[in-house]
Amino acid sequence: xxxxxxxxxxxxxxxxxxxxxxxxxMEALPCHAxxxxxxxxxxxxxxxxxxxxxxxxxxRVADIHRLLPxxxxxxxxxxxVRVHISLMAMPGVQIExxxxxxxxxxxxxxxxxxxxxxxxxxxxxxxxxxxxxEIAREGLRTVGALASDLAAEINGLHILARHIEDHAHxxxxxxxxxxxxxxxxxxxxxMITTFVFQxxxxxxxxxKAMGGFATNGINMTKLESYMxxxxxxxxxxxxxxxxxxxxxxxxxxxxxxxxxxxxxxILGVYPAAMERxxxx
Numbered sequence: 198x199x200x201x202x203x204x205x206x207x208x209x210x211x212x213x214x215x216x217x218x219x220x221x222x223m224e225a226l227p228c229h230a231x232x233x234x235x236x237x238x239x240x241x242x243x244x245x246x247x248x249x250x251x252x253x254x255x256x257r258v259a260d261i262h263r264l265l266p267x268x269x270x271x272x273x274x275x276x277x278v279r280v281h282i283s284l285m286a287m288p289g290v291q292i293e294x295x296x297x298x299x300x301x302x303x304x305x306x307x308x309x310x311x312x313x314x315x316x317x318x319x320x321x322x323x324x325x326x327x328x329x330x331e332i333a334r335e336g337l338r339t340v341g342a343l344a345s346d347l348a349a350e351i352n353g354l355h356i357l358a359r360h361i362e363d364h365a366h367x368x369x370x371x372x373x374x375x376x377x378x379x380x381x382x383x384x385x386x387x388m389i390t391t392f393v394f395q396x397x398x399x400x401x402x403x404x405k406a407m408g409g410f411a412t413n414g415i416n417m418t419k420l421e422s423y424m425x426x427x428x429x430x431x432x433x434x435x436x437x438x439x440x441x442x443x444x445x446x447x448x449x450x451x452x453x454x455x456x457x458x459x460x461x462x463i464l465g466v467y468p469a470a471m472e473r474x475x476x477x
Contacts, residue, residue, distance in 0.1 A: 209348030272465020384468025409453030
């Protein structure tokens with residue numbers, strides 16, 4: 198039986214591209230919302246979830262850090278996708294014929310210089326891949342879409358220009374999540390451990406909790422905070438570190454962390470992607 202990997206968005210979305218790149222042997226399952234992606238794996242409708250967590254231009258993806266600990270799923274891998282923007286339209290349409298282009302509001306500013314050069318008006322759409330599908334379905338000839346090459350391929354649109362983004366660094370990081378944890382050592386670029394915790398109500402608790410990672414020489418690549426249940430006094434922290442929980446220095450740091458924190462939970466132990474060394 199073919200395994201499935203669920204993603205949020207329409208076919209051709211950048212999350213779909215991430216699925217194809219990371220798990221080309223799996224069937225991609227489009228879902229309406231992030232909650233639907235998680236539920237698809239929880240119920241066995243899909244084997245893996247592909248969830249975006251952060252973007253090099255726009256920071257973290259809203260709500261994801263809240264959803265991950267509540268999901269009961271575990272991180273088993275990570276993937277990075279360069280957000281290349283292509284301009285597409287119905288076959289036979291020339292760029293001079295376009296009056297407007299549709300795309301998610303996040304994409305439009307990233308192609309501002311290109312659109313200004315051709316005098317094309319940008320129109321916000323709920324989903325870039327969905328905009329491409331709508332143009333193909335309705336046969337619109339004065340409207341284009343900004344989306345991935347995959348969206349053009351799926352919807353039979355013609356690509357008028359590729360890689361029209363103003364900046365060449367825009368990258369989205371995704372996490373692959375499963376019902377079962379995998380703490381085996383794998384990959385050739387080291388391991389990443391992701392965990393969440395809450396600090397105890399004592400002075401300088403966060404400072405003391407983080408001290409163990411510094412004294413044990415552990416590189417913390419991510420530390421973010423967010424409110425728990427809408428409370429200004431209850432804060433949960435989300436962290437990524439380089440290393441495996443079985444490493445001696447990581448074990449010591451986690452032991453020290455536990456002394457100053459509550460509700461510490463490891464969300465995943467997974468191989469670092471090669472792309473980590475080439476971002477920027």
